[in-house]
Amino acid sequence: MVTKSPGKTREKLVSAAMELFAKKGFDKTTVDEIVARAGVAKGTFYLYFKSKDDLIKELAFEVMPIMAMPSLNDPYITVSFPTLESYLLQLGREFLSFYSENYRAEIFFHMLSVRERMKSIDDIYHQACSELLREGARRITAYVKVGFEDALIAFQVFLASLMHYLHAGDCLGFSREHYLKKAVDVVLNHLRLSASV
Amino acid sequence: MVTKSPGKTREKLVSAAMELFAKKGFDKTTVDEIVARAGVAKGTFYLYFKSKDDLIKELAFEVMPIMAMPSLNDPYITVSFPTLESYLLQLGREFLSFYSENYRAEIFFHMLSVRERMKSIDDIYHQACSELLREGARRITAYVKVGFEDALIAFQVFLASLMHYLHAGDCLGFSREHYLKKAVDVVLNHLRLSASV
Amino acid sequence: MVTKSPGKTREKLVSAAMELFAKKGFDKTTVDEIVARAGVAKGTFYLYFKSKDDLIKELAFEVMPIMAMPSLNDPYITVSFPTLESYLLQLGREFLSFYSENYRAEIFFHMLSVRERMKSIDDIYHQACSELLREGARRITAYVKVGFEDALIAFQVFLASLMHYLHAGDCLGFSREHYLKKAVDVVLNHLRLSASV
Amino acid sequence: MVTKSPGKTREKLVSAAMELFAKKGFDKTTVDEIVARAGVAKGTFYLYFKSKDDLIKELAFEVMPIMAMPSLNDPYITVSFPTLESYLLQLGREFLSFYSENYRAEIFFHMLSVRERMKSIDDIYHQACSELLREGARRITAYVKVGFEDALIAFQVFLASLMHYLHAGDCLGFSREHYLKKAVDVVLNHLRLSASV
DNA sequence: TATGAATGAGGCTTCATTCAT
């Protein structure tokens, strides 16, 4: 008797969808294609997801930037990273690794594109960004003596630089690690001069 | 006598399309909606555009970042901006103004989302980004003594910060001008410390 | 319990299409009309045919002359028809019966009309005709002592006469059987005089 | 001053249409294509033809078989052709020449395909065929002592053979002239044996 | 005569979703 590994169907669908969504966008990917790649029948899709939009929302949430920096919310992590530089490098590596896996970067940009028409996604995105920036700034102030606003700007510039790398990184030919180091440098330099005022 | 404004049909279509594309994305906007808003018949659309994709491509090109900084390619502009700070502020204002008009920011993010499946757009985007970054870096080296690579990083961080503002600017509540000034500060601080090495 | 006759949908579509194609031609028959007559929904059509052209090709192949004379390829059939006359009458009856059923004659002429723009049909048609003529001639030489070329001409004239009857038969008021007998006469007379040389 | 050759516009349209109709069929050829090839504006088409169907009808009439054998209706022509053989060869040459020019053969088959839905064409076709066959038979009886019905059959077979050559002539590799001679042979042989009864 | 922008009905095809098995 051929037994399908129990509970794997949903994962097969999600996995197939991510790949297809990444390549073709949410709208140009059909449920037919998803089930074909997942190797299940059409109707099966609707056993696991209320609708295609339902799946899109689920994936959209999974690629929110807040998911990309687990160390930002781990209260004990800083003991492993005594300096701000090492901590930022860690966050940056987490971020870039996260988005280089499972087509998350591509799906992230598709998410940015559909949030206008899917209010729930838009709301989550704003909340996630705010949280992320504020927590990042708070962490910076734990390392260096600097005003919160400057920390905020610094972290936003850092985050912006990382995101920009996701869609334009290969325009300059910098390696990921090299680019990351430089981005951290920029932030540290700014904080140095801000703090010294 | 009712005179149709000569040559205005195409513009009406483009204008209607930009508005709708911005709000609903390329795929969820129908040709029917575009012509309805433009106030022309369906067939008229196809007098001016080979297909819906044709129009998408045209608009995608119009929101490329390279279009957003005219001062970057004006060889005589620097006489008006004696300092790097003033020049960067000018570029930043141009950039943010450009994208706050005609729904260009929204369309820009839709463009990022469709470029994977529209190779011609992807190619243009990469070329445009490379050009933009290189020219920005070149301009910086005309103002301050700094290595080209550092100038490149600085300008990329600057550009990234501007772009990030387009989709996350309102997460922090900074005013546009304030944010811009801060972003310029970050760049200048970095260049200061890089140059002093 | 309402059971849809299993596997009948495709046949309903084909049958509806033949009737409509025959009356209105391929181009003037719409998919809407076909599905309406077949009593299924529009989308159902595309479960069974990739496109309207796909269906046209299928039907075009089904009305090739080679399909109209099964006895031509049956190696054992000649025992039932000891004389060439009886064999030609059999072939003729098969041919005329074939084309008088299921609107095949009409569809045949539509096929002749579209083959220029559907290369695959054109190729099949030529191959089918060549095969048909050659096999017909070969059969004739099995009955009478005659050169292959004369047999070829004789069979082509026979086939031409049959085809002509399909679109101009009612111009003269000959009954089908009478016309067929006369056409066979013509062929036999020609072979008689050719053989006697 | 650039003067368009007066009265040439209509011919340009007809000529362009024949070429396009032949290649693509009536339905797949658009008025746009016709005017483009004719080098005139869209509106101009409707100065010369009430509609596209109007033009189709005009061309359909021009390729009727009756137009292909002028010698059939010339009462004095027989003096140049003292034998039936020479006369049939003349008719055959006229016929094949006629249809090998100006894409008439292709248009003829398109005509056969559309006559079902364009009653006026169908009527003309039947009338033309009847006339043609009867006149052909009448001419035969002027040459040889044979019953009218046999003459009728003989001429129909002759005509059928000629028509068949138009769409399947290249299946056998016979040259036009050779095929024609053979077709005439068939007819003559039949008449010989019919007359001798 | 000649033009060509504009029209809009209508064609082909796609695809998210349902439901009987």
Place this chain on the structure above:
DNA sequence: GATGAATGAAGCCTCATTCAT
């Protein structure tokens, strides 16, 4: 849980025809 045939609304695009110039 799983299937896949069936649905039909809705999308994109075509093209014969008109009409103001």
